[in-house]
Amino acid sequence: MSGHSKWHNIQKTKGAADAKRSQAFTKIAREMIVAVKQGGSGDPNNNSRLATVIAKARAVNMPNDNIKRTIEKAMGSGNADNFETVTYEGYGPSGVAIIVDALTDNRNRTAPEVRHLLDKYGKGLGATGCVSWSFDQKGVIVIEKEDLDEDTVMMDALDAGAEDMSSEGDCFEITTTPDAFGSVLEAMEAKGYSFVNAAVEMVPQNYVKLESEEDVKNMEKLIDLLEENDDVQNVWHNWDQD
Template identity: 55%
Template structure:
């Protein structure tokens, strides 16, 4: 296959993923603007969602359109938040957070994704006890030339619980209810963020390989492509070399 064709295919996949993210953020913005008001300065949750959307280059016109839709009294769209829990291949614990205007459609879609990839949908609470609910603030290391001691000091002074140092990022962990407070304090110190939201963090991981690993990645991809799915969390662990092979296949 010609190289330009390969590039076109990759670009098409990347564009589709980005558009999927835009759809999800537009829905979040709509719901939060309708619930807490359309002014980001008076609605901190809306402000945080917009900041996350802008971090992936979501156009302002898309954001403004979602806010305008929320303020339109003639708009009857009504979304509800639903959490699904289940198991993926190899006994991996999975949490799926959805925002939907059709509970039956979403439940059927989520169940089908679990079943098709060797997993099964469970009851609410069946796996969430294996995760901790935390606020996670992500800072790109290349954006801020500060050492680990400095970032840890600023984070703890701001009220954070811990800092996880990754190769490319600092991940600042907070109590879920203190995410906005910590984020605001760090902004005063001059920090910017690539993402800031409440997440489910696994307490332990389940190592998988071979067919289970391939199916798990396909399951995650299917959930991420579904417009109703806002976030998906799983406690799988795949060896780096095998992950690289799977991503190339």
Template identity: 50%
Template structure:
């Protein structure tokens, strides 16, 4: 997972600094609305909504924006009728890609996703072609210079994490989706600084991409997907060495 999670960390930092912050808010509002529509407006009884609220707060979304999105989901306010879809395919180098979409126009979304894949050296596949390679987990990423490994391992496992993985210059703490907030809260209480914490799709195996041209084309494809207004998340199983990732990202 290291290549993709490292790229996600870079993207997360960049989004907090540039004009794409508006797109981040749009995606969060969609998730809040859909989560409230599917599971109700009470976060105590709706884990998906609880996670969406935590993500929105992490991006400093105003409280009134969060409440408005939830009310649109529960029907208290008029809002768009969003539906969810998953698209699967392959990128340059044979990398598996899973795309989660939330849209008010499914035909438009399908057409745009197909175009993005074909334009950037990828191909959209049939349903189920790569989904089996991914499992949903909580992921908390630490830079190695911010934490001591033995201490991280002890705290993480006592808090209920499933695993701690050594990934080059990062540690990745893996949890079940339901335990992410609990484990993250323990780190917060102890003042342990992490780079990123969210529910994600973790690949069971990775594809090593060591050619710089292929890596550049692959990341261009991933950027185009994440920049699309209908795409909520795009996951991939690439593992790009740090020196190449830093050069092309």
């Protein structure tokens, strides 16, 4: 993948991620529970969705004990957690495309909250499919450059089955198909690489630059408030932050 990357400033990104790590663990745990229930198995070898979530958890340094406890909880007969996946699409300031992935046990709570934020800080909630057509689903693996040799990393990634790799600021960004994400991540981990981020993401086909300070302020506020919502798992957008 070429072009803008939200991971171009690793130090800034890592700082923000560290501040939200506890919240991230909670959201990943919820995602893990859903993966176990929908896949009918707590074994990632037999549940590809669970394997993807575990890879995401490890990329943000979620402790193995937490992962194990969450899977055991999901497999327990007494577990009454009942979340469903809901996706909302809409527009931010100046028409920035936004996709909000949520896991909720109450649509009647989540939908009004998402709609309110999009109405207040953006251009509002749209119909299903209104912006998702301009995104591609990709596995995205981010590695800090440090003293790594670019050619070596690229060859390792391509040999593992990656589609492409790009150099973005102080990181390498590896992209895969969603199906190949888990195997590529496992192969790169086996070669000793550590990751800043690893997840299946919605990658924009093009980006929108915000020109006014007010639009930038509103977009930042919108993203922050959506991400702070307990039901929201991911916020994807095509705002060019460079």
